[in-house]
Amino acid sequence: MKGKEAVKMSQHRSGQMKAFFRQWQVQSMVIPGIVWMFVFCYIPMFWLIIAFMDYSIAKPMLHSPLVGLKHFEDFAADDRFWRSIRNTLGMSAIKLALGFPIPILFALLLNEIRSLRFKRAVQTISYLPHFIAWTIFGGILLNWLGEGGVMNQLMMALGIQDREILYNSDPQYFWWIVYFSDVLKETGWSAIIYIAAIAGIDPALYEAAELDGANRWQRMWHITIQCIRPTIAILFILAVSGMLGSNFEQIFMLKNNMNMRMAESLDLYIYNMGLVSGRHSFSTAVLFARSVVALGLLLLANYTSKKLSGESIF
Amino acid sequence: MAMESRGRFRRIGLFEVGNTLLMLTVCFITLYPMWFVFINSLNAPERALLGTINWFPEAWSLDSYRVVFNDKNLMNGFYITTLRTVIGTAAHVLFTAIVAYGMSRSNLIGRKFYMRTALITMLFSGGLIPTFLLMTKLGLYDNFWVFVIPGMYTFFNMVIFMSFFRTIPESLEESAKVDGASDYGVLFRIVLPNSMAVIATISLFSAVYHWNDYYQGVIYIRTQDLLPLQTMLYKIIAENSMSFMQQQAMAQFGARLPGNSIKFASMMVATLPILAFYPFIQRYLVKGVMIGAIKG
Numbered sequence: 001m002k003g004k005e006a007v008k009m010s011q012h013r014s015g016q017m018k019a020f021f022r023q024w025q026v027q028s029m030v031i032p033g034i035v036w037m038f039v040f041c042y043i044p045m046f047w048l049i050i051a052f053m054d055y056s057i058a059k060p061m062l063h064s065p066l067v068g069l070k071h072f073e074d075f076a077a078d079d080r081f082w083r084s085i086r087n088t089l090g091m092s093a094i095k096l097a098l099g100f101p102i103p104i105l106f107a108l109l110l111n112e113i114r115s116l117r118f119k120r121a122v123q124t125i126s127y128l129p130h131f132i133a134w135t136i137f138g139g140i141l142l143n144w145l146g147e148g149g150v151m152n153q154l155m156m157a158l159g160i161q162d163r164e165i166l167y168n169s170d171p172q173y174f175w176w177i178v179y180f181s182d183v184l185k186e187t188g189w190s191a192i193i194y195i196a197a198i199a200g201i202d203p204a205l206y207e208a209a210e211l212d213g214a215n216r217w218q219r220m221w222h223i224t225i226q227c228i229r230p231t232i233a234i235l236f237i238l239a240v241s242g243m244l245g246s247n248f249e250q251i252f253m254l255k256n257n258m259n260m261r262m263a264e265s266l267d268l269y270i271y272n273m274g275l276v277s278g279r280h281s282f283s284t285a286v287l288f289a290r291s292v293v294a295l296g297l298l299l300l301a302n303y304t305s306k307k308l309s310g311e312s313i314f
Numbered sequence: 315m316a317m318e319s320r321g322r323f324r325r326i327g328l329f330e331v332g333n334t335l336l337m338l339t340v341c342f343i344t345l346y347p348m349w350f351v352f353i354n355s356l357n358a359p360e361r362a363l364l365g366t367i368n369w370f371p372e373a374w375s376l377d378s379y380r381v382v383f384n385d386k387n388l389m390n391g392f393y394i395t396t397l398r399t400v401i402g403t404a405a406h407v408l409f410t411a412i413v414a415y416g417m418s419r420s421n422l423i424g425r426k427f428y429m430r431t432a433l434i435t436m437l438f439s440g441g442l443i444p445t446f447l448l449m450t451k452l453g454l455y456d457n458f459w460v461f462v463i464p465g466m467y468t469f470f471n472m473v474i475f476m477s478f479f480r481t482i483p484e485s486l487e488e489s490a491k492v493d494g495a496s497d498y499g500v501l502f503r504i505v506l507p508n509s510m511a512v513i514a515t516i517s518l519f520s521a522v523y524h525w526n527d528y529y530q531g532v533i534y535i536r537t538q539d540l541l542p543l544q545t546m547l548y549k550i551i552a553e554n555s556m557s558f559m560q561q562q563a564m565a566q567f568g569a570r571l572p573g574n575s576i577k578f579a580s581m582m583v584a585t586l587p588i589l590a591f592y593p594f595i596q597r598y599l600v601k602g603v604m605i606g607a608i609k610g
Contacts, residue, residue, distance in 0.1 A: 020423050025497035029416030030428055032409070036467050037435055044440020044448055057447065106340070112333055122337045124596055125344050131588050131595060132348070133526035135544045136581045139551040140347045143574070150350075184343065192600055216329065249529055253552055267442075274443040275533065287441040295437070 051285040071285035084269035087262055092243040094179045100239055103187050104232065107194035108220055126188025138253035141181055142168055168254065171262040177254060197228040233311035241298035244290050266290060355578035378579035388580060391543035398461040398542060399524040406520045407513060409466045414475030415501045432469050449534060460534045471516050478512040479505060515598040522595060525588060543584050551577060
């Protein structure tokens with residue numbers, strides 16, 4: 001019996017092998033992609049184990065001594081690490097609380113515009129800044145926030161301040177600069193997905209509501225918002241799970257030696273420690289810890305959203 | 315009855331006016347920064363000094379552009395950026411499309427395994443330091459190909475390609491197969507020519523990324539001759555390093571030409587290609603985001 005089954009299995013397997021070689025052309029299209037992923041995604045994942053070693057780039061990795069949790073203890077005792085956690089969470093919290101609703105609001109208001117042409121024109125213009133490089137956008141900002149810049153002229157003309165303030169050199173403004181520049185640059189782009197969701201709502205719903213005497217705000221709240229709730233929930237889950245990250249291109253552009261106290265996010269800390277100071281293992285330990293916490297956050301946000309609104313990404 | 319309807323009309327009218335004004339403000343806030351750069355790059359250098367709020371150049375001058383176009387470093391950066399945009403985009407589209415076509419075949423053996431391998435990379439990644447070490451070990455550090463090879467493939471774009479290929483009627487491919495075409499023949503002669511819309515979308519995604527990226531250059535490039543334009547701009551603007559160009563300008567124009575107007579002119583030069591292609595970009599990219607959103 002057993003022998004027969006084994007023969008069957010091996011026949012089946014050799015049949016599969018034959019089929020595999022018969023479709024060698026299709027396989028030869030896919031396999032380079034798998035090899036690429038192995039090299040550029042899986043090897044770096046595997047390389048995370050240097051977090052537990054004293055790795056030196058000059059030696060082969062397996063010759064590096066194992067040091068257990070030494071690097072984890074080191075960063076946990078580093079004030080600068082906790083400062084970067086505070087900065088990351090602070091900036092993310094502002095972005096989440098004050099920034100997340102803005103594209104939704106923009107999409108809702110844009111949807112109320114009657115003229116299709118004007119609507120389209122506004123939308124097209126609104127996502128232009130998304131395509132402007134951070135070097136350019138940041139360059140404009142730094143100019144406007146600097147000495148004699150647009151911001152100072154405006155504030156002094158309005159009588160809000162009576163002398164020049166160097167906004168970008170004063171750490172206390174940094175989180176707000178990050179927030180406002182993000183809103184300016186990304187609102188139109190982030191709104192696209194909501195605008196698409198709104199466009200997919202059945203117009204009959206609005207007609208029925210109008211007949212029932214619902215006013216504009218009631219229609220917005222009871223129909224539009226309710227219909228795009230799944231989209232909002234999913235984007236919110238993603239935003240929460242990304243709280244330990246930051247827009248590196250943005251922060252890297254706006255940071256300087258004067259505002260580093262408030263500007264050094266976790267990403268920047270990893271960069272500074274790992275690539276500027278060359279402490280590879282130490283930085284990788286921070287990266288490792290962050291990935292674990294980020295995964296936890298994703299699962300937590302997903303779970304909470306499932307409980308509260310029935311929406312989840314998995 | 316008449317009173318009531320008029321009252322209602324007025325209420326809606328007020329909202330409409332306010333909303334329209336708000337949208338116009340949004341447009342203004344969005345457009346003014348670029349306009350600001352534009353007029354200050356054309357302003358006579360001594361007027362562009364510290365960027366006062368204005369609407370038009372006070373005195374026209376192309377001096378700043380002359381300096382930018384005569385600067386060997388910046389022009390080399392422009393060349394590197396163009397090169398990486400063209401090669402990087404072509405490599406990305408070709409490689410990703412070929413993998414996606416293979417993945418779109420329903421009879422592909424091992425499809426589930428391949429898909430799972432790819433999905434894991436969406437959830438976990440090595441991050442900055444391991445990736446940096448890998449690039450060093452692969453000899454890609456301070457090498458032009460660091461712009462091309464690591465960006466050759468993304469799972470997200472592969473899925474976009476794959477779902478588009480599935481919408482192509484199978485009868486087209488079948489008839490080509492009957493005529494004796496190989497899988498590669500079908501891909502290059504039937505499938506790709508029928509996928510121009512999605513190819514345009516992905517190409518633009520990739521080209522905009524390559525054109526605007528400054529971060530790869532900061533991390534992986536040391537040699538001046540390999541720096542992309544955006545990385546040079548980063549150094550000039552954020553690190554305030556006196557570039558070769560500014561030193562030369564100082565010598566040429568004396569104190570008359572402050573750094574700012576050259577900064578604005580080089581910013582303009584770096585943005586013009588994006589602005590010129592913007593109509594295509596916005597048309598195709600928005601489509602791409604929709605596809606991505608539906609798939610996601």
